[in-house]
Amino acid sequence: MLSELSPDSSLLMPDFDGYKLSLDNVPIYTHQLTTGVSHREPTSHQFSFAFVRLFGLHNHLHGDPCTKDQVFLINDNGEIVKHLWNSDKRLFESSVVASTSTGAECRVLNPSLCLDAPGHAAAMTGGADGLLTVFFTGDRTTNEEWKQIASLKVSTPGVVRSLSFDQEKNELQILVESVVLKDAFPELESLKEGEAATLIHWLKVNPELGKGDDSVVFHKKICVHGVVEYVALEEGGQAIYICSEKEPVYAYDSVRPCTPTLERVLREPIAYTWSQTEENISVSFNIPAGVDSINTEVKEQNLKVTIASPCGQFSKEVINGTLVQSVLPEIDTKNVDGSVELRLTKTEAGVDWFEFIRNDPNGTMAANEVDVEKANSCLDKYTSEKQAKDAEGLGHGFNNSQLEECDELPASSKLQRLPLESHSPSHIVLLSSQQWLGNSRTPIAGQQPTLLLRHDVDALVWQPGHHLESLTQHLATFPGFGYVQASKTSKKWLVWPPGASWVAVVDTHRHIYLYHQPQPLQTQLINRKSGQKVKTVAKQQVVGLPDNSARVLGVYPEDDKLFVLLANNSIVVVQVNQA
Template sequence: MATSNYTLKVNRDLLDPNFESYRLSLDPIPTYNVELDAAVEEVTLKDCQYTLEHVRAFAMYNYLHVDAWYDDSVLFVDCKGRVLSFTVTLDTALSKPREVFRLPAEAERREDRVCPSLSLTSPTWAALSDGAGRLYLLRTSKRGDAVHGKWEPLFTEDSGGPFVVLHSVAHVRGGAHTLEVLLLRVVKDPQETAGSGYSVTLEWITVANAAGQGLEKNYEVKTRRLLRGKSVPHYAAVTPQGDGLMVASEKPFAFTHVDGRPLEQPAAGEPPAEADEPDPVYSWQQTSDDITADVRLPEGAAEDAIRFRVTADTISVGVRGSASLLEGRLYASVDPEACTWNLREDNRLELNLQKRTEGPVWPELVTGDRRGRHVMSEEQAAVVRDRLTQLSSEDAHAQPDPDKPACDAQELEDCDGYPEETSSLVHFDGESLKTTQVVNLAAHQYLFSVSADPAQMPCLCLRHDVDALLWQPRPDRPADMWEHVATFNALGYVQASKRDKKFSTCAPNFSYASLCECLRRAFIYRQPSAGDGALFNRKRGRPAGRVARQQVAGLDSDKAVLGFGASDERLFALTSRNLFVLKVNNDNNNHG
């Protein structure tokens, strides 16, 4: 199955071009403090866990787990190994967290253990790690109320070294109840000699029961798949039906083993097989003042069906009834009035775009779009050859200008370096284990993940320019696999300015986003609503743009925030001794 480059399609209707700023609101946020009977122990890294990947995987772990299947319900594990459940029914009468499961005490004796981790698989199942290498699959019955009983472990396994559970799903396959669990480890890599000596592994385990054999409670591993990479993924999740995997990471992951057997690797000296690259959708060339693009149209496209729209910074080209052929933000501004198109006889569309600023060379036509091919003219190619000739020499110490010292690599700034790999979002097919779609995230910083609909994959939030855009994976729609479902205005810019930020999240209904610092403070960012009054810019003599509200909530604790999560109405912040409940949406501070 060939890999295809995919471009995230922004829904322009979800953007707010009139948004101007956030206005600080002094409306109080009711905050309730639940004191814990036993501390939540922050598992610190050991001397052997010294790499940046250990910090990303374990030191920045969110200890608080929002139960997306039930409203205002959260869970965490305390220092006694108790899995505690907490549900809000009335803010002014909060009950103590209830124990639903207890881990064995021997897990605490392992020196290299990490924090316990939990994934809420379904309304009645959960996956739990003790932090020391043991995995539990638990039947929980219905959660979210005060009457359900203790959790029942129906599958346990000691899988060696410590890990965290990243994600899990449940589904029915072949009439058998099946659970998919995704585990993350940072392991010593004997083949890694130049770097830190560690690599990152993702283990995708499929566990199913044997109900057809009269063994309803007998669960066993059906398949193990192992992926290896060099960086902790920002995002990793299994598709709802267990037929695929999505990973967003700075460095690529690849499957290496299935059921303990290594996958076939290229023989020594033999180049790896290259994936079939699709033909470019368009080609383009440029001069100092204009762009000419040649777009391949679907067979039989009529002239009256062509859709062409260009603004100073964006372009959209397509055929009515078909997917967009060229769409997104242009690398630089153009003059829309001077841009034209022409339908050629060979079923191709010729575009002429006038650059607003003459001179600069564009490295790409549409930012992040890899479906096109840049074609150099003979004159441009000759200039490049001349420059390369001047820069190359058989003398390793050639110095064309003896009066000027040679460049010292230590004098280069960080911005002069070029990364070996770029961040990407990848979809793997569960059967072939090959990548089917790849999104280049080089221009889109990953911000956070959130479960908006527990029956779907978690959403991931990416920075686009100054905004934060939320993307819902749609694995059942290969042509449109990531859907833009919400926008948080200017949140990408705001988040970059918070030097002490530790956690970020948003409400499942997208009514607000929130950032939490390491100590004491949480920031809430609401989007403009019909009830927000319009402001007037006196300096410019005209109405100001749409303004949203920012609120700041203080936490009455000097302990570090270990966990953070949001429901539609409340924020939850966990420290070692307290669980804070912040009533974010109510009649006093929710005007929408």
């Protein structure tokens, strides 16, 4: 089902008057770590944009959606450390709850941890062996050591993105995001040599079947040419949500065999264009990789064009229909790098064709160069090389150089729901006119992470859900923030809490910019210039981090505070809303 985003008009604020800088004190507390955070930079072999993005936007600080005031990280010793914030004493209580088996010297990626499921956690060490460890955490408010219940190897090292637990069947579903090159993943035919793609591993694990690879109930691999903006498991594990510019393709499924790429492509109709001169008809169309033969046949006034893969394993009719006029049986065929051109000769020269194949919606007529030149010569007397000035009714003209970067339309992307029992999406949401701003880092337990998309000058928070008619629900609005965030050239993350009472721009280092929702005033204010009564004010606050040179390695927002992990091995607590 194809749908579009439908903002809730009651949540929009057309009369928003901007953010006002507030000089109110923002309390900051710093905690120094005893052991450094496990962090690594990409190597010379990890040079593509997908790798840089995977490393640069990796969040080393992990929160617990089921419990407030505690964050987790993986240190240099491979230990998972819990840091519990005591708001009364204003300090952290730290304890080691588990350890991973791979040392820092064996890692090719940064380690990752996911705590989305109550009582369970999944971690990847970032090692070249792709080791994935599943823990039973129990009550995470205690300091009890986690119990390892499964350990298996994924074919490619990656980052754990989502986790879902089925209590009745005692089964876990896990999503792992990896970046692969053509050399390591030859199944993706459209990928060129040296290019990178994103590979999503979708696994279901049952610890009762074993503690190793025997515990895997199913394993699916979904490949996307390029980067993936968003991927998450649906509540209940019946589907996944994925957002990307390129189409996701199933590369492997241990339960249901995948349709080969070429066969899937050949199921879709192939569009073609045609043009004519006084004597000839030219037909052009593109063929997918893997096609090695093109067969043409003319019988009386019927034309049939067929393409086929090697050994005739897959074939498809591109054209099969009745010509408007007759042509000679000889057809000249050219194929240059997948672009095919057919040249047919009219039996009656000088006769213009109004159609190529009768009632064929796949064909489009293209004007030839001679006709275009004739049309341009006829229009010359109506055009001028001088620009009209102060022409009545024309208004002011604008060009692309006058547009700002934040006004540019993003590349076309789609949010898709891929169900468990099918290789085709059940729902598709078009995001062609919406700029992607970020994903929630504090998912509510049992729900998918929310999205932040730009809508005009605003930023809207969306919640995906299969029970919704349009697949997404508009939850909250940050007025004017879509335009404000575009000016922050050093931003690394955009974060907001589950209650969406504020949103923050986290720079790569030095600063955090807080933007609060408009709040009603206790006293009445009047604008001196316009005389308009001001009923609400939206505050903006600038927070300076203690170490200006230390890079930000992780963030985790809650409704009343923001946890920030710095490269100088310290955790900063920013008290956003004071009680």
